[in-house]
Amino acid sequence: MQLSVCVVTDLVEWPVARRSEAVLISDQEDEGWARQVSLPPPSPFRKTHGAGCSCCSREGLSVIMAQLFQDHVLGVGQSFSQVVVLVKTNERPEVLSMLEQDVLVRARYRFQA
Template sequence: MTASRTSLIPLNFLSGASSWPEERRRHALLIGNARPEEAWGDVAAIPAPSPFRNRHATGCLCCSRDPVAMVLAQAFQDRVTGRRPFFHEVAVLTAPQEMSALRQQLENDVLVRARYRLVS
């Protein structure tokens, strides 16, 4: 059974402080560093890339997946099993110059596309 477009979790990209209303942030997962004045439903840090990235064979899981994609996979699993607060949408905080490359990597990640709908 294929998930409908509306059943996918919205995934947004932010390049700075969020202009989202507090009510929206309260039901969202932020991936990145939250500003002290912003209250999010949950926050997940972006891990440093693996030191082995691109050193193993083509298709190696630790070399080919972006750290944000790995966080998204774990966040989804934790949401389903109740180990993470339920979130309605996700915001990824990234530098403006990295946004296009990150978006492209996440668009090409089959597991991300199966669970999330890239919005902005």
């Protein structure tokens, strides 16, 4: 079973009618979502310690998505089937690349355009 994930740069891109079925990961608060989670700041240690380092090998967003998947499987909180990640326009390619390269994210989530 995979959940859907969509990385957007504007919440206008996400239909209001579908928000109650989705989790919003963002710094911006908005109403109508099944749940909202703050987007974590980038780790200051990212890629500075070396291969295999736990703080360098997983981004905070990947960890949040792992927790959301676990919550979904265990039925914790309001039910959801989609995750929407709101980022700045210039950050979108990097965030998509990071998520697509994370083996656990790819196994648990289906990317939507």
